[in-house]
Amino acid sequence: MPEGPSIVLAKEVLTPRIKNKIIQKATGNAKIEMPLLQKKKVTEIKSWGKHLLICLPACTIKIHFLMFGSYSIDEQIRPDSRVRLRLEFAKHKVYFYTCSVRLLTTPLDELYDWESDVMNDSWNARKARHKLKDIPDDLVCDALLNQDIFAGVGNIIKNEVLYRIRLHPETQIKNIPSKKLSELVLEARNYSFDFLEWKREFTLKKHWLAHTKKTCLRCNLPLIKKYCGKTHRRTFFCSNCQIKYST
């Protein structure tokens, strides 16, 4: 569930079912003021990076699925005690499990920079480049996971993007040639949309080239699995095909 494209998919599925519909009842073990949701109309469903945003007239329900979160529609797939949030509408019921639920009262445009969400129409590649310039010493594997720069990019996308553009995950941002940096920013978004389509067709895993793979399909050498950078996230790469630029 977690990475940006999965959230976009959830938004697509939920919108026709609950947009402009009234929440008849809100329950669950989420530590939020449930009564605030009662009888409120869902005006919009948005996403920013890995955040799913269910907008009501006076507040927004922010859902973050973390690592294991899930949701279901019209069918409760876990016991009542595990339901974090249940939204009941006239025709549909939506269930959220194992996720973080918060209520936002600040206008979203003040909280979120839509230009930093790789899935958003307003995605601003130039801005991302500038932000990268501000963290010259960071490794690219960490930079890709930085939600202030690439909101929505997760560990799978990170690994696949770096493999695609043949860039070593432990390359420092300042050493990446300008052209390669452009490629990085471009592919962070491109791959995310490929991810979305594959996820939609339930064929995402089949398309992984590096993530969880043992062998480089380009040169046939074993892929390295290493917990890279300050994020210490699982990183799969080919030390032969992926160039590590240095000073």
Added chain:
DNA sequence: TGCCATGTTAAACT
């Protein structure tokens, strides 16, 4: 069977 992972936050440390 046990380990580990598409993630983030906050507390507990140094």
Added chain:
DNA sequence: GAGTTTAACATGGC
């Protein structure tokens, strides 16, 4: 106070 490490969350796949 900064930076780093750990725990917590709690499910499913291998």
